[in-house]
Amino acid sequence: MDDAVSRLPRKAPPALHGTAREPRRARRMSAAQAASFIQALAEANPEPKPELNYSNPFTLLVAVVLSAQTTDAAVNKATETLFPAAPDAAAMAALGAEGIAPHIRRIGLWQAKAKNVAALAQMLLERHGGQVPRDREALEALPGVGRKTANVVLNVAFGENTMAVDTHIFRLGNRTGLAPGDTPREVEDALVKRCPPELLRDAHHWLILHGRYVCKARRPECWRCVAREWCNYRDKVSGPTAA
Structure with missing residues (x-):
């Protein structure tokens, strides 16, 4: 994704x-x-x-963030080791960007993604009790999350149209x-x-x-x-x- x-921009490239x-x-x-x-x-x-592997709203959110400008298959390969190590926001925040990076080095933009995933996990802990919010504005306020990612999470995790x-x-x-x-x-x-x-x-x-x-x-x-x-x-x- x-x-x-x-x-x-308003006028997309040909x-x-x-x-x-x-x-x-x-x-x-x-x-x-x-x-x-x-x-x-x-x-x-x-x-x-969805072709991304996930087990809960948090792992879905992380998988979609990681999928930017890379394939779902590549993300699934990375999360095979990442999600067992950090299945929730608390564990992911504890890993931090340095702990996340070794799991995702083979996907595009891995350095920025490691920082975003660590930061969004920390923000979930601080603002939402470690839970993924069912709210577009709150989702889009998370690092690395844009409208498309928010739409995927709202659709797949929470059943919204x-x-x-x-x-x-x-x-x-x-x-x-x-x-x-x-x-x-x-x-x-x-x-x-x-x-x-x-x-x-x-x-x-x-x-x-x-x-x-x-x-x-x-x-x-x-x-x-x-x-x-x-x-x-x-x-x-x-x-x-x-x-």
Whole structure:
């Protein structure tokens, strides 16, 4: 996952919208198209789950913070040793940045992340009794936590109908016409409005997995897309090329 996209300027760089061969954004889907698109993803994956490993709201929060600008697989490898050593805020604060660092050296930005995780653990102890707050403002006040991370925690840990927009969902929203927007917040707001209410809680998972494994950045695998008939992407790829 990647919270860096939430700090993009108003006009996002062209690379976030696609390559030179593809339009900056597709024509906006109709409300009926959007509902059918999301429904198709839902039917193909009835019980979506996050790919980050966690055991409680605290370890979920830490895993999402660590996942910025790196892969979930890399984070899961790091937390295999980190979480047994520090399963809660008190233990993580006791480790401190120096104790956290050896566990996460192989992931991107590990030095800054070690400092953030130690600091957020300490802040949880001081302000929230060591518990992860169920409050957006309080979450976003924690070191290393932006809107996307707060949305993931509110959604996964507390069951709220939030939409966490990372680079995959931002790209997918523009490429398909599902929710075109210049900023992650514009895409988020459009998705919340256009998603059938009963599907909103899981929609983040369907969309991020679809963007990660099918509607890929460099070459979308349109021939595998279960929602292809409702997608407004102009340059659909008909099949894999020979190696």
